[in-house]
Amino acid sequence: MADYLLFATERYALPILQPLAQALDAAGHAVHAWFVDGASGARLPAPVRTVGLREAVALKPRAVFSAANWVPTFVSGAKVQLFHGFNVEKRSDERGHFRVRGLFDLYCTQGPATTAPFRELAAQAGHFAVVETGWPKLDPLFRDDAGAAAAMRAPAGSRPVVMFASTFTERLSAAPHLFDGIAAEVARGDRYWLLTLHPKCAPELFERYRALAGPNATFFETEQLVTAQRAADVLVADTTSVVSEFVVQRKPVVTFRNRAPKPHMLDFDDAARLPDMLARAFAPDDALKAALADYADAIHPYRDGRSSERVIAATDALLGGELGRLKAKPLAARLRALQIRQRMGYWGLG
Structure with a gap:
């Protein structure tokens, strides 16, 4: 030993x-x-x-x-x-x-x-x-976690699940720009949201996003990040490295003003377009699926x-x-x- x-x-x-x-x-x-x-x-x-x-x-x-x-x-x-x-x-x-x-x-x-x-x-x-x-x-992400992902997803029922994550870097963060759009999506309730922020984000942002928790959303802490990635169908984010972690699963990602947008991302720069971008993510075409697979294999081919x-x-x-x-x-x-x-x-x- x-x-x-x-x-x-x-x-x-x-x-x-x-x-x-x-x-x-x-x-x-x-x-x-x-x-x-x-x-x-x-x-x-x-x-x-x-x-x-x-x-x-x-x-x-x-x-x-x-x-x-x-x-x-x-x-x-x-x-x-x-x-x-x-x-x-x-x-x-x-x-x-x-x-x-x-x-x-x-x-x-x-x-x-x-x-x-x-x-x-x-x-x-x-x-x-x-x-x-x-x-x-x-x-x-590729092992049985004793049902943790299923438990996190359970409140969604039969609804699709969206995860939101954001970097703390102020000039790159989507959190301030997408709050109103995400709040509207949460209020509509046709999808269930898993919300988190980088631990270094501003306290006032944490307060606003935590307040969205309810029957259509939950706020989770950093330690539950991998479980949430397993539970979600689509990610909404920015230039956070969570984007790459999520893509390893070959699941679609919607990115807001990503610093270096790639073919595997559905990137946009107008917050009002969030509903349209989500619709595209939940109906990925063949080109997007291929781009997701190619990028996942390049950054992390191990799935064991x-x-x-x-x-x-x-x-x-x-x-x-x-x-x-x-x-x-x-x-x-x-x-x-x-x-x-x-x-x-x-x-x-x-």
């Missing part, structure tokens, strides 16, 4: 880490979690044990799995990047998904669209390895619900020397490691 550490800085990382925690526990390992910043105070179900800074260091874990942009380098063990979302092109590659900070030993990529660019970066840098594993967060097991196997391969010898981390990474120590207030050994 080995000790493993899960690391997160935001609550939305918990659904990413939970399937991995279950897989580690099933393999007989001890699973610990260290949550900081926006994830402080969060918990994962037993047997995951929550620890603090000094306990995390004392554990000397075999590996640290991070669903954040950074990882505490002073904790021992292999540093494994799991990603906190898909590449939705919110930023340039240099600032966004393909930014390499020099902190990780292994990148577990989600699918071919991510793997190829990271393998090119790994060949150039030499100080990290890349293995395509699929994304642990989506494991429950076992990405967590592949992450563990990739980590074992790294630690066993099967992925080759890695170069020393660059100077910039060492400076960043010192900044992390300063940020965390830790100057001990490690």
Whole structure:
């Protein structure tokens, strides 16, 4: 049995880490979690044990799995990047998904669209390895969840189900623009709505969307995101990475002013067109179905619900020397490691 550490800085990382925690526990390992910043105070179900800074260091874990942009380098063990979302092109590659900070030993990529660019970066840098594993967060999307999705859908009865999700980035968020249209759809009641917002959205937006809950809608929290995706037939969103997660199921998505619209999206820029876009989503043509399938295969072709097991196997391969010898981390990474120590207030050994 080995000790493993899960690391997160935001609550939305918990659904990413939970399937991995279950897989580690099933393999007989001890699973610990260290949550900081926006994830402080969060918990994962037993047997995951929550620890603090000094306990995390004392554990000397075999590996640290991070669903954040950074990882505490002073904790021992292999540093494994799991990603906190898909590449939705919110930023340039240099600032966004393909930014390499020099902190990780292994990148577990989600699918071919991510793997190829990271393998090119790994060949150039030499100080990290890349293995395509699929994304642990989506494991429950393709596994029996003890009826959770059916339970969430039950209030809809025979009605179709629409899910709404929005990014917190103000200039990209659909939440302020689509509220009136969604409120009208909810009031009409011919479809049932599952509503959520990014945890960083403004409190007043949360109040407005929560107030829509009733016989025709419910508001759910981030931890139920994957269950809601299974339960819904169509997604309404913007440039949130939830769009890509939903598309993996090959279900239609309606996007409002997406930053980089693609053929698999029904994108629109006039809030008054929401009813028409929903009608198209619930009657997808062959071209849209083909685009959904192509995109899903490019970003996440795994539909077996076992990405967590592949992450563990990739980590074992790294630690066993099967992925080759890695170069020393660059100077910039060492400076960043010192900044992390300063940020965390830790100057001990490690």
